[in-house]
Structure formats: structure tokens, C-alpha cells
Amino acid sequence: MNAKDALAVVHAARDAQDVVITTMTPARDWMTMPQSSLDMVLVPSAMSHATSMGLGVALAQPDRRVIVCNGDGSMLMNLGSLVSIVSADASNVIVIVFDNGTYEVTGSQPVPGAGATDFAMIARGAGFQTVLDFDSLDAWRDGIADALNKNGPTFAVLHVEPVVGLPGPRSPGPAGDRARRFMAALQR
Amino acid sequence: MFSGDQISGLFEQLGITHVVTVPDSTVGQWQTAIEQRGNTRVVRVCREGEAWQVAAGLMLGGARPIVLIQCTGLFESGDALRNAVHDWKLPIFSMIGYRSYLNQDTLPGDTCLVFTEPVLDAWKIDYKLITSPSQFPTLAEHYETCRAANRAGAILIAEGKA
Secondary structure (H helix, E strand, C coil), X not given: CCHHHHHHHHHHHCCCCCEEEECHHHHHHHCCCCCCCCEEECCXXXXXXXXXXXXXXXXXXXXXXXXXXXXXXXXXXXXXXXXXXXXXXXXXXXXXXXXXXXEHHHCCEECCCCCCCCHHHHHHHHCCCEEEEECCHHHHHHHHHHHHHCCCCEEEEEECCCCCCCCCCCCCCCHHHHHHHHHHHHCC | CCCHXXXXXXXXXXXXXXXEECCCXXXXXXXXXXXXXXXXXXXXXXXXXXXXXXXXXXXXXXXXXXXXXXHHHHHHCHHHHHHHHHHCCCCCEEEEEECCCCCCCCCCCCCHHHHHHHHHHHCCCEEEEECCHHHHHHHHHHHHHHHHHCCCEEEEEECCCC
16 A cells, blocks of 8 residues: 555545644655644654654543554554553544554664564554554545544554655644644634 | 642642653652542553653643653653653643652662753753752742743652652
């Protein structure tokens, strides 16, 4: 599955009131699509913390869905956040991991356990209510409604092809200014 | 140093909505009282780096969180703190247990005494050190000062054991 095509499925399916947090490769690709004031492009980031920031937003805004588009390398760095999400009973969190087996933004070095780590099993073990696993774009198109609407918290892993040679994401502007705009959008 | 009732009452007074925490043997004793009072939600995370970013998300969402960790967790969480406080300009307030400050009976030569305050200085966090129960009013005063100035701040709570 092509990662950008898979991300476009998310873009098309998200509700106008949903928060979407992207980081690393998903952030780079998300910025090529039309933007919403409820998008949080987490660049710059403390690598791996999109899920943690998503948990915080979800607890503060329990009536919104918070969709976190994460990389596999980032997920590996913060696996404990999956347990924290479940522990907090954050049923409005949807974690989508784009699993390409590489640290793509640093030049496509393999992540530990590339091709062997079962993220879906890890999410089940953490206690996620709904866990989904997709190998093809067609299956993802058919399954995203489940990912967005089944009992959460929800975890979906998308097995995507690595892309070699593209640069990592660039910040779309001063983060402090974007934080203030995002906060204002969440209060509307 | 302080009882759970004192701290939970303080959080209620300050309007703290969430305490994002990894416990130690001192600050962890406050959790029950905070939950029993019911005004402030305890959010348990697995590592301290998570705490700063969960607090960042809470603040973005309109809540008023505080991070409650030990100084060892401060050491673990530097990049998450840097990103939330300095990149995203989120004035997150924290309370940090200062291991071995009052005595080193448990860990003689504890290097927390060497690194805690320089690390807070390095991360440009405006902190106050609390070494006596008589300084309880400083907690609210420093919180309100930092909040009014829209800057991150911390209270270092002197502890005597690991």
C-alpha cells in the first residue's frame, strides 16, 4: 500500500470536527493536502510523542475524535503511550500506525524489529478496544469506517511501502503561533 | 512535607483540571487524596516524557494540567519538555520531587543533588525550591506568578528518600 494514498483515505474520511495529529512521514504527506484548523502537524516534535499529545487533547476534548497518524519508528519509541491511552479510558483516540519498517525521514534505516514486530498484537495487549490491521489500500478504504466508528480507543496498523529519497517534513510555520491558532479552533 | 489533603486542596484552589504523573514515594502518596477530592483528574503515564506531552495536549485542548514527577523523571523527559515548552510555547507547570535533598540515608552520594537544579536551569524553567512545610504558600504564589507571565514553572519539593 502506498503511504500517501493511505493517508488520503484518512483525509477523505475524517469529520470536520475531528482533530488529526500527524508526525514524521505522515506529517510530510498530510501537508500536501487541504488543511483544517483542527489539524496538528507535529513538526517540530519530540519524536514519538504524537500519541501522548493526542491523549491530552482527547481528555480535554472528550466530544471530539482525535486521530493520530504515527510512524512505526515513533510508535516503537513510545509503546507505553498505548497503555496510557487505555488506562485513561480515552475512547475518542484513534491511533493509526504507518508501518514501513524504516526510519524514512532519516534516510530509510531499518527500525528495530522491521517486518517482525506485530503492532496489532501489542495494541491488543495494551487493551485497545478495537484493533485493525490492513495490508492493502482497498481493504483500508473499506475498513476506515470501522476505524473511526467502532468502540475506542482504536488502533489500526497500515502496512505501507517505504519511500526512499524524499526529505522529511518541514515545519509549516512557527510552532508557538500554530499552537495558539489550534487552541482557538478547539474552543469554537 | 505536605499531606495529600493539602495538595488536593491546593489543586482545587488553583483550578488544576488534570495531574499527569509518574509517582515516587513522596509525591505518589498524594494520588488517593486527589482522586477522592474529585476536582482534579489523575492521568497515569508510563514514563515522564509522556507526561509533558500529555500535558501539552491537555493545555491545547483548554484544560489546566500540571506535571507531577520526580527529578529522575525530569532527567528522562528532557526532549519532551523542550518541545512542549520551548517549541510550542506551552507554559506547563510542574511539581518535581527532589530526591535525597533532605537526607541521603537511602542513596548516599545521590547525584540527583548534583544535576537537578542545573538541569532545570538548562531547560530555562523558573523554579522555586521548597525545603520546609512553612513554605506551602509558595506553591500557589509561584504557580500564579508563572501563569500570569505565561511561562513554564516548577516547584521542587525536597525529599528525603528514594
